[in-house]
Amino acid sequence: MREITYRQALNEALAEELERDPNVFLMGEEVAEYNGAYKVSQGLLERFGAKRIIDTPISENGFAGMGVGAAMVGLRPIIEFMTFSFSFVAFDQVVNNAPNMLTMSGGQFNIPITFRGPNGPAHQLGATHSHATECLYANVPGLKICTPATPRDAKGLLKTAIRDNNPVLVLEVELLYSSKGMVEEEDVELLIPLGEAEVKREGSDVTIICYAQTVPLALAAAKTLENEEEISAEVLDLRSIKPLDLDAILNSVSKTHRVVIVEQDRPFCGVGAEVSYRIQKEMFDGLDAPILRVAQEDVPMPYNERLEKAVLPSAEKLIAAVKKVCYA
Amino acid sequence: MSQPEQRDEVEMLSLMLLIRRFEERASQQYQAQKIGGFCHLYIGQEAVVCGTVAAVRPDDYLITAYRDHAHALARGTSANACMAELFGKATGCSRGLGGSMHYFDREHHMYGGHAIVAAHVPLAVGMAFASKYRNEDRVTLCFFGDGAINQGSFHEALNLAALYKLPVVFICENNLFAMGTSVERSTSLKEIVDRAEGYDIPGTVIDGMNFREVRNKLAEIVSSIRGDPHPAFAEVRTYRYRGHSMSDPASYRTKEQLEKYRLDDPITRLRAQLTREEKLTNERFDQMDKEAKETALASVKFAEESPDPPLENLYDYTYVGT
Ligand SMILES: Cc1ncc(C[n+]2csc(CCOP(=O)(O)OP(=O)(O)O)c2C)c(N)n1
Numbered sequence: 166m167r168e169i170t171y172r173q174a175l176n177e178a179l180a181e182e183l184e185r186d187p188n189v190f191l192m193g194e195e196v197a198e199y200n201g202a203y204k205v206s207q208g209l210l211e212r213f214g215a216k217r218i219i220d221t222p223i224s225e226n227g228f229a230g231m232g233v234g235a236a237m238v239g240l241r242p243i244i245e246f247m248t249f250s251f252s253f254v255a256f257d258q259v260v261n262n263a264p265n266m267l268t269m270s271g272g273q274f275n276i277p278i279t280f281r282g283p284n285g286p287a288h289q290l291g292a293t294h295s296h297a298t299e300c301l302y303a304n305v306p307g308l309k310i311c312t313p314a315t316p317r318d319a320k321g322l323l324k325t326a327i328r329d330n331n332p333v334l335v336l337e338v339e340l341l342y343s344s345k346g347m348v349e350e351e352d353v354e355l356l357i358p359l360g361e362a363e364v365k366r367e368g369s370d371v372t373i374i375c376y377a378q379t380v381p382l383a384l385a386a387a388k389t390l391e392n393e394e395e396i397s398a399e400v401l402d403l404r405s406i407k408p409l410d411l412d413a414i415l416n417s418v419s420k421t422h423r424v425v426i427v428e429q430d431r432p433f434c435g436v437g438a439e440v441s442y443r444i445q446k447e448m449f450d451g452l453d454a455p456i457l458r459v460a461q462e463d464v465p466m467p468y469n470e471r472l473e474k475a476v477l478p479s480a481e482k483l484i485a486a487v488k489k490v491c492y493a
Numbered sequence: 494m495s496q497p498e499q500r501d502e503v504e505m506l507s508l509m510l511l512i513r514r515f516e517e518r519a520s521q522q523y524q525a526q527k528i529g530g531f532c533h534l535y536i537g538q539e540a541v542v543c544g545t546v547a548a549v550r551p552d553d554y555l556i557t558a559y560r561d562h563a564h565a566l567a568r569g570t571s572a573n574a575c576m577a578e579l580f581g582k583a584t585g586c587s588r589g590l591g592g593s594m595h596y597f598d599r600e601h602h603m604y605g606g607h608a609i610v611a612a613h614v615p616l617a618v619g620m621a622f623a624s625k626y627r628n629e630d631r632v633t634l635c636f637f638g639d640g641a642i643n644q645g646s647f648h649e650a651l652n653l654a655a656l657y658k659l660p661v662v663f664i665c666e667n668n669l670f671a672m673g674t675s676v677e678r679s680t681s682l683k684e685i686v687d688r689a690e691g692y693d694i695p696g697t698v699i700d701g702m703n704f705r706e707v708r709n710k711l712a713e714i715v716s717s718i719r720g721d722p723h724p725a726f727a728e729v730r731t732y733r734y735r736g737h738s739m740s741d742p743a744s745y746r747t748k749e750q751l752e753k754y755r756l757d758d759p760i761t762r763l764r765a766q767l768t769r770e771e772k773l774t775n776e777r778f779d780q781m782d783k784e785a786k787e788t789a790l791a792s793v794k795f796a797e798e799s800p801d802p803p804l805e806n807l808y809d810y811t812y813v814g815t
């Protein structure tokens with residue numbers, strides 16, 4: 166194992182898969198000559214050439230659609246959205262074309278495509294640039310969605326996504342690109358299956374369910390809860406939103422009997438709504454308190470820093486919710 | 494209502510100075526972390542929006558992309574309201590809720606500040622539709638960058654405007670780059686203006702470093718539209734001196750290119766023209782520059798002292814009352 170950044174982990178995943186399969190190519194705005202708006206594709210143009218690392222004009226609908234078309238005839242495109250807030254320009258391709266093709270063609274055309282890029286609020290980017298898109302895309306049958314929070318998960322999930330024969334969205338976290346973590350050596354093939362959650366911290370009193378940028382937040386809150394409240398929180402990182410690892414969720418909850426879900430999207434029809442539905446359906450009698458959610462406020466994102474902070478989930482809000490379910 | 498000829502050129506030069514000094518202050522405040530998010534500076538391009546507002550009426554509709562500080566200032570939004578917006582304060586032109594990329598000012602007919610590339614181009618067409626619908630002779634001025642012309646919404650909007658003969662001027666501020674991508678690397682056509690031809694829209698190329706040329710050509714275009722609503726397209730060739738945003742070192746372009754445009758600076762150029770014609774003294778220029786700097790500095794103080802938007806109003810602007 167060695168310590169690398171989340172950005173570098175993604176970069177390694179791209180490079181390894183480009184190396185492994187000549188049908189894989191990377192396409193998007195500023196991915197080649199600029200080395201990526203967030204430098205995730207650093208050095209790939211130099212290594213793999215302009216045929217496979219392709220700069221596009223600002224035409225999200227066009228190049229996402231090109232990806233779907235290329236996938237229909239055997240290529241394995243990786244389409245980078247500079248951020249998933251811009252994927253809305255290509256919504257028709259991501260929602261209507263990619264995931265429907267298999268059904269519409271009676272099973273003839275699967276679409277092995279990866280859509281990737283940063284997702285969720287960063288810092289003071291305002292209403293148009295702060296979307297957490299996971300709940301929108303999770304509503305679409307035919308799409309798979311993963312949300313890595315650590316360098317290791319970023320590498321393992323992206324590699325798996327590229328090899329998957331279905332459309333997969335890899336929702337990265339802008340604020341974590343420079344964060345570091347331990348990852349297997351480069352000569353180890355690291356593949357993390359989609360649909361497998363991971364316990365990031367063991368605990369016995371309450372389960373905190375999180376993903377993407379709420380994972381570090383949950384870990385920090387768990388530490389505080391341990392030190393200051395003597396509450397032992399288990400932190401379960403979903404890692405994939407769809408498929409959802411219900412077994413891992415039920416395993417943890419059957420141990421703790423209390424749940425707080427901390428999500429980076431909005432509460433209305435959000436990821437937490439689905440997760441809590443599943444939990445109560447399977448183990449209503451196993452719960453010692455109502456499930457609580459900590460999500461964004463249900464408003465367009467304000468630019469002002471203080472207001473943005475008030476809208477976003479935070480460790481303080483999470484701790485308050487945990488204390489509530491623990492009646493502490 | 495003030496007509497184009499009446500807008501004094503010296504006054505317009507002082508507006509260009511204000512924009513320049515305002516943005517230099519903004520840049521400094523950004524580095525001091527008083528301003529968050531993305532911040533895109535217009536420095537170098539001032540003649541484009543200033544030449545345009547000098548050629549139109551204050552009640553003509555104006556809409557632009559995220560590089561929008563100058564557009565608001567040129568429209569008459571105060572430096573105080575503009576700086577306060579960057580600081581996210583309640584006194585900002587969008588109450589501190591929009592930020593640098595989302596300036597709005599209804600009173601001054603500034604309809605945004607839009608941060609999704611080309612998403613506002615159809616809005617401009619809708620605004621032009623509304624003025625024609627109400628038999629008004631307003632013209633809509635729609636600014637966007639060279640990077641916007643490859644979005645579907647741009648193409649759909651041009652076709653709609655031509656089809657319905659709507660009074661809108663599409664003003665492409667061609668500063669040669671969309672982030673790190675040059676026009677040659679993004680666009681199949683050699684000349685951006687040729688995009689217009691495909692939609693049967695008359696197109697004009699304008700030197701965007703020359704205030705007078707921008708004003709004169711825009712005045713011509715706008716007067717042809719007033720009595721006979723139709724769309725027009727102007728490719729205004731300009732240059733941004735700074736990086737795409739505050740975080741971009743702009744290593745994709747040469748020093749020589751930057752120097753070439755700096756030598757053609759729109760402020761220096763208008764100043765020289767006016768000085769040659771004895772309409773401007775050095776003393777007057779220095780005085781104007783001093784005032785611009787003071788206004789910019791005062792706007793920082795105003796922004797610093799302004800309150801944050803109140804937390805309890807968080808939900809006030811998600812819906813209006815029924
Ligand atoms: C739909 C969409 N895609 C990508 C971006 C990211 N982005 C912001 S500005 C920009 C470049 C635009 O360049 P141009 O239109 O030439 O305007 P300029 O910045 O030169 O003023 C890009 C790619 C965005 N804001 N919206």
Ligand SMILES: [Mg+2]
Nearest residue numbers: 638639670671
């Ligand atoms: Mg440009």
